[in-house]
Amino acid sequence: MNIINLLQIKPCVKLSTLLFIATLLSIPNAFAYNLPANIGTSPFNNCSLSSGTTYNCSGDISLGNNSTINITSPVTLNLTSGSFNAGNGLTITSNGYEFNINVLDDGEDVDIGTNFTGNVNFTANDRIRFGNNASVVGNLTADRLDLNNNTTVTGYCSPSNSKCTPPPSLAPIAEFRMNESVWSGTTGEVIDSIGSYSSRAASLSATKPTTANTSPAIAGSPGTCRYGVFNRTNKDYVALPSSFPNLGANGKAFTITAWIRTTNNTLPGQRIFVDDENNTGGFGFSIGDENATGRLRFFSRGTPSALSLDTGNVIANNTWYFVAAVADIPNKRKLIYIFNTSGTLLTNVSATWTESAFGSDNGIASIGGETNVSGEGNNNFGFAGNIDELKVFQSALNSSQLNAVRQDTNACATLDHVRLSHTGSGLTCTGSILTVNACNSFDTANSCTANTNGLSGSVIAKSASGIILTTVPFTIPVGSSATTINVPVTSAQTVTFETSNLSVTPANLWTCWNGSTSSCSHTYNDSGFIFDVPHHIAETTQTVNVSAVRKSNNTLACTPAFANTSKSVNFKCSYNNPVVGTLPVRINNTPLNAANSTSAACDMTGRNISLTFNASGVANTSFQYADTGDILLNATYTGAGTDAGLSMTGSDNFTSAPKDFVFSNTTTAPIKAGNNFNTTVTARNALNATTPNFGRESTPETAELTFSKCQPTG
Known part of the structure; x- marks a missing residue:
């Protein structure tokens, strides 16, 4: 019997009622879907595996009100035709896995009703629309975004929208950019840019790991710049300080990320990061354990129910990958992620454990290999290749957050370091x-x-x-x-x-x-000497005032330390640049060396010079130096008698330059045009004597040669 005929309604209303009932019957009932397990069944029945974790779908995907999608491993749905539609109350639970829905056909869109909640990334060639009160965690990319009342998006949106907020950046507790130009085994040389855990390069041999910048993971500046070079034969590694925390011991989640590039993916035990020095309750992240080519392993000895988590054969030789080991300790789950340089998530695997605690090891952690005191401290447990941008987070990062970390870059240093030059001592009053x-x-x-x-x-x-x-x-x-x-x-x-x-x-x-x-x-004294020898031409006499001063009893100003008296002050000279020399500085014509010789070098004995200080504590004297270069002068007075216990110092440096250059031993003329000829160029001081130190500087000074044409004059 026709149900419409039983209804006591007017005939003109029958058609509208029939259409309404048909519409109700056509909307799918609310269902709970587990993906990827339910792919192949309605409404995902037109989806099939393309590659990896990506599925291609043809036709619309439509979900009813109050549907739920539970993601149990990474899934990407590419709708090559049709739209994605959902009624009110759709909930997507990603469980930390990547879930992407891409509507690829022109003119097709994403249309979702009210009260949506979930973690998902949407793209559409046309429009993405959310009804009222949606809470989206993920990225939205479309030609147009329609985000209705009280809708919020925690993620990146294109085009931009006021209802979208970029996800908060997660600060690591340690970050090793490996941009230092060399490592030598010095404590703190492998810099933690966060500041707390700068580390030391180490190995089984005297040769330490180093860095390079020939082919970084992300080229250019900003980029990933330099990277660590780890020699497996030497079992190169970076030893973290003992102050670095035992991750997992406090019950908090953690994540370790790094760029890696192996030169031989068949070698086992290539430690990326390990904290397992005593082989007790520690963990490690490495390539090729148990001789499995190209496989990443995240092992944790404190969770024997899930001792080892492995990927498939993903890591190829001489190729950069961004990798992450995640220990979601509160949820008893660990995960591995591998991205390529383009940002494609190549694999994401996980495992859960049953033990009440994650475990920890009391030894120190290391990068690139087991430590030398470890039970596995041989070159069977060292990385072969490059590691860069290793970061440690005290939280469990999801795939979107990891992809953001993957894109981190920094300005590549053209500055090697800053050098501070000083004289060793100074005065509190100056x-x-x-x-x-x-x-x-x-x-x-x-x-x-x-x-x-x-x-x-x-x-x-x-x-x-x-x-x-x-x-x-x-x-x-x-x-x-x-x-x-x-x-x-x-x-x-x-x-x-x-x-x-x-x-x-x-x-x-x-x-x-x-x-x-x-x-x-650098030593600051309350009393001392102040003098300034100007830069000058070699062997020109410089008249210099030497002031003996002390800090005032009542202020920070300088007052005379000596007045109307003569004192014997020891002066020493030394060579800054070049670092050796053959001639001494002379003060009042007295050479500053033990031999009192004008042809002997400066030495550590120096010479005592009698200075007469006036009422203002100033003595006038002369300085001469017959050679060139940068010279340091030190003055010292050690009191005796009424001055017993008084010690005064002072220092200054000056640069001496040649007066001119002279040619000698030139090839005898005439010399044919275009032929080479020989000549000797000699730097001279003010008395026309040779200055032997010219050209011996650490960066040698040079003379620039030019010529003046004598004939013909036209």
Whole structure:
């Protein structure tokens, strides 16, 4: 019997009622779907596996009200035709897995009703529409976005929309960019850019791992810049400090990410990161365990119910991959993710355990290989290739967050380091002058290749207990490579100089030079000598005032330390650049060496010079130096008698240059045009004597040759 005929309604209404009932019957009932398990059944019956975790679908996919989708492994649905539609109340639970829905056909869209909740990435060539009160965690990309009242999106949207908020960036607890230009086995040389866990390069041999920048994972600047080079034969590794936490011991989740590139994916036990020194309750992340070619393993000894989690054979030789090991400890689950350089998620595997705790190991953690004291401290457990941008997070990152980390870059340093030059001592009433140099190369004595790209930052002086006593900003303008600053410290003590807040992150830490000695220690005294020998032509006499001063009893100003008296002050000279020499500085015609010889070099004995100080504490004397180069002078007075216990020091450096150059031993004329000829160029001082140190500097000085045509004159 026809149900419509039983209804006591007017005939004109029958058709509308019939259409309404037909519409109700055509809407699918609410269902719970598990993907990918339910792919192949309605409404996913037109979907089939394309490759990996990607499925191609033809025709519409329509879900009824209050449907749920539960994701149990990564899934990407590519709708090659048709739209994706859902009624009200759709809930998508991703469980931390990547879920993408891509509507690829022109004119087709994504249309979802009210009260949506879920983690998913949508793309459409036409429109994406959400009804009221939707809460989306994921990225939306379409030609047009229609986001209705009270809808929020935590993710990236294209086109941009005021209802979209980028996901919060997750800060790692450690970040090893591996941008240092060299490692030598020094504590703290492998810099943690977060600041707490800078580490040390190590190996089984004297040769340590190093870095390179020939072919980084992300080229250019910004990019991933330099990367670690790990030699498996030496079992190169980076030893983290003992202060690095035992991940997992506190019950919190953690994630380890890195770029890796192996040169031989058949080698077993290639440790990426490991904290398992005692082989007790630790864990490790590595390539090729149990001789499985190209396989990543995440093992955790504290969870024997899920001891090892393995991927398939994904890792190829000489290819960069972004990899992650995730320990979701509160949910007793661990995961591995592998992305290629294009951002494609190649694989994502997971396992769960039953034990109440994750476990931990009391030994130190390491990158690139087991430590030398480990039970597996041989080269069967070292990485073969490159590791870069290793980061440690104290949380379980999902695939979208990992993909964001994958894209992290930084400005690649053209600045190698900052060099601080000082004289070793200064006065509390005047401060100390420092020269700040931007360097593009390692120091050779007190010299380096100049960086002229411009730099700003600060120099800090720290006490012996590590307290910052003063911070002095500096700016090196573009086109210059150095500047001078005055660093004041108002109480007598020995401090250490450092740099901070640099506008460009250098590849290496700062260096400090006291003359030709590598040292960041600088002593401030309440009394001492002030003198300034100007830069000058070699063997020209310089008349210099030497002031004996002390800090005032009532202020920080300097007052005379001596007045109307003569004192015997010891002066020493030393060679900054070149670092050796053959001739001495002379003060009042007295050579500063033990032999009192004008043909002997400066030495550590120096010479006592009698200085007469006037009522203002100033003595006048003369300085001469017959050679060229950068010279450091140190003055010392050790009191006796009424001055017993008084110790005063002072220092200054100056540069001496040649007066001119002379030619000799030139090939006898006539010389045919175009033929080579020989000549000797000699640098001379003001008395026309040879200056033997010219050209022996760490970066040798040179003479530029030009010519003047004598004949013909036309």
